[in-house]
Amino acid sequence: MSDFLHPSLFFLACAGLVWLLPGRLGRWLPPLAGALAILAVLSMRHGDYAHFRYLGLDLGAGRVDALAVVFAHVFAIQALIGFIYALHVEDKWQHMAACLYIAGAFGCLFANDFVVLFIGWELMSVSSTFLVWLRRCPASTGAGIRYFLFHTLGGLCVLAGLLLRHQALGTWAFTAIDPASAQYFDYLIMVGFCVNAAVIPLHAWLPDAYPEATVTGAVFMSAFTTKTAVYVLARGFAGFEILGIMGTLMTLYGVFYATIENNARRILAYHIVSQVGYMVAGIGIGTAMTINGACAHAYAHILYKGLLFMGAGALLFSAGTAKLNELGGLFKRMPWVFYLYMVAAVSISGFPLFSGFVSKTMTITGAAESHHAWLALGMEIAAVGTFLSVGIKLPFFAWFGGPDKGLELKPVPWNMYLGMGLGAFLCFWIGIQPGFLYHLLPNPVEYVPYTPWHVLQALLLLGFTGLGFYILRVRMTPEAKINLDFDYFYRLVGRGFLAICRVPVAALDDWWTEFYARAGLKGMLGAAAVTAWFDKAAIDGVVDGTALGVRRVGQGATLAQTGRLQDYLAAAVVVGLAIFALVWFWG
Amino acid sequence: MSSHDHQPPPPAAPLGPTAVKLRLAMYVALAVLVALNLFILPHEPHFGIDGWPGFWAAFGVVVAMGLGRLAKGAAHTFLGQDEDFYQRREPKPAPAEPVAAAHGAHGHGGH
């Protein structure tokens, strides 16, 4: 049993305990669950565990191999960091939602078959919706509903695909699908996975919901939903050409919007689309190096994106707003949040000495070496955009860019600094010790990150991007606007459906009102009175009367309980004999 | 629905003394990097032209400015909307009908 202990168990148990304990006490348990999960992941050996029967199906919940372990490794670390960041939260429902969410993510990672995967998938979907709703403001409620509807749609695609796949192939096993022989149900599953991976045009839920999530919830959501989707795509759909193309488009699309957004967390959310695009593209290309690159990128991304969201979350927590046009000039009052944010910002941009450098360039080199030159070019463009929006624009307009607007700042709690510090440390550590990450990767690594050319190219690219920003800095000033995205179409579909439902009823209503008004009010009123009487006296009388009647019979039945022993004995013997006689002579 | 007329951006605010020093440091660093690029070059250029000295520098600044202009241009024309854009487009909820006093007068198609 020491070869495999499912980390989900810790989080499920933690959720149960947090439910029972008051919030002040229970909030100390989730970091403990995170630490235990790290130990579990470190001690697990490759193999196939946790087979069980449920509902007549043979299921497996414990497939451990290198691909699962690299994701599990960083999931556990990020769970610990995220829960440390969330220690100040006394709302136990947020902790429970986060614990169940992470339990579902681990469940998906180790799932050996689609059924267990689906259970984890839906658990994640529902609990992450609560991470949005628990912010308890009108914008979050609306965003959460849209998020939930869309994710349910994605989940149904997965469900339909997996059921049709079972019907066609007779197996529930979750294995790699050969692109050459993929059927429509495989594509259906892929679409469902792509919803969670925020592949355009199915991505709009991400920038819609993540800025409206709780301060600490967004940190979790940035890591787990999309990276679980990356994992399942890597497991099942490696080598699908379409993913390579869509991934590259995602990288460009994400930075495009990130450049013009105003809300800091929305910038980061669009950024997730962009970065996940790198991973999806790597999976789509499907060579050993690009799969490695996708996994490495996912690993590093969870850490630095989490740190970015922690920083933006600290801004939101402290200043009460995440909108860049309302922030500015905060450097003197919040220097440490700025420094820690910048560690993540340079990591995501791919500066040497930080984690992005050792992971991002692997994917791009892999793309170029496998003759996908256009994809590599797209990714380089996106790298520029990344640094431009997340690395320069966001911190510049949040912490500098003008005089301090005099916002009242709540002090940032110590646990947030600790969480951010841990994240920053890991971003730096992976940067200077890439072997730490490389040894976890599923395929052997033949890539050397620290060559003079790689370092110089990165510095050139990023340095001159900075120059470009400097030249355009005024134009880049954020304005208090929102930008239309594909969610315009989603809402259109939703409203259209409502309208279709409403229009016939409205038409009917108009016609009926005419008829009613013209065809004799008295007759109508009379008929209405008759039906009202019938309903009350007859129908309700029958229903209520039956209930009351049964009750009265029941009351009558209790009359037999006179309290006198002689009555009981007599009744028992007489009734018993009567029944015996009836049965024997009649039966 | 377009947003307000696009005016030319106001001139940049003048830089303070530390900012001027930082800007000078930035120019110096960039020049050093370009100089290094004359000597350190990739073994296998991915696209051919990216093996030329100065390519990546130009790439960085051109793409950054291009992206900034393009994205902001789109934002100012058709993408950018006021913050309550979606709220204004939501259908108004129907006014509440007075509920029938008896247990439902069945004559009226209820809605």
Place this chain on the structure above:
Amino acid sequence: MPSLGLLLPELFQTLLTGVLFVQALARPRQADQPPGPAAATAWVPWAAALGVAVALWSLPARGLILWQAYQLDGLSQFFKLAVAVGLFLVTLNAQRPAGVRDDQRADYFMFIALSSLGLMLLASAVELITVYLALEISSYSLYALIPLRGKEGKAAEAGIKYILFGAVATALALYGLALVLAAQNTSYLAGLGQRPWSWGAAPLGVVGISLFLAGFFYKLALFPFHFWAPDVYDGTGNQTAAFVATMPKLGAVVVLVRIGALLGPASEVTALLAVLGALSMTFGNLAALVQQDLKRLLGYSSVAHAGYIMVGLVACSAQGLAAASFYSLVYLLMNLTAFWVICRLAEDGRNLVLDDLNGLYQRAPFLAFVLAVAAFALVGLPPTAGFMGKLFLLTSAWGRGHDWLVVVAALNTAISIYYYLNLVRHAYTREAEAAPGAAPVGGLVWGGVLAAVLLILGALPAPVFQWAEAAGLQLAR
């Protein structure tokens, strides 16, 4: 000499009884002195837990010993395990039985242990006289327990009713035993299985076995031998009622299962069981609709549940007998959970009425949740074990010649929804009138465990049901 290893649960139970007996011999102290050793009974639940382990260990024991009057098979060991679990839960529940003086506590537990020993013997007895003796052992212990409730006159009255009604019922049983012996010339169940049981071939035997079963109908509180149940549950202490309401039914069910296995589905006795079952469930449910006192309500509900168990017995198939056994175990758990909540709420040991539950979700939300789970299980709503139990019962009986009984059972489930969910309604939607007392905190852990077991058994009934099914298959060959 039969291997003593086969009798481990009974021996452990006897040892437990013996130790309690010795403890009870301690001289009672005067009123102003601290309670003597007879009051130190906190160890009893842990001993009962050890008994559960022993019973688990003895699950695979098989044999036919003691002049073929005592059989260990899947069924007997399943029921011994159920009795052991029930004993553990009852002793845990009855740590400070209200109305029992401190120096009487060891006596109290001794009688409970003795009654459980009788039930274990009943599970393995396959010869009618042995069955009768075991029945008496388990009953006599209870006769002493029922009146033990301080100076309450109602408890003494309940005790008298229980004794005298029991006496008449067991007298009828003995009479029936004599008739069976006369008609079938054997008292061994194995032998009786070979004999005919139809009215045409053995009328005296049919009468005899019906009278013999009357003794067990009394223990099971099946109509029309149930009249004692509401008054006795009402009069006796809450913790004692928890025991009386649950454990003796296990003993009755195991004997009925064994005897039911020998009768065929078309026999008159089976028809009798079906009619009594239908009347029992209907009468129990109807009478429970108007009850205010919680223990009376649970008393009538136990009459109804006795009727449901009959549905499994009349099926006369392995599935039906397994379903009846499974349901009796589930009934034990559901009822004990309900009594658990009642005992926690009534600190002074008084009888609770429905209005005492008002506002429970505010005073003690977890207890309200446990009560809700128990109520849902008693109705038979998913995802609780009660639903699974009823499902197994009804599906096993369908198509075996008593389809009308299945229909009646389904209708009765509908009627019963009212009064069970009434409990939930009082707990969750009514506000407490007076200032609520201190919220009871003790017993939350075990209450939670009971609720969890009901829910888990509802989601994953297969392992436990497969035990019961294997036992049933052995019988219904």
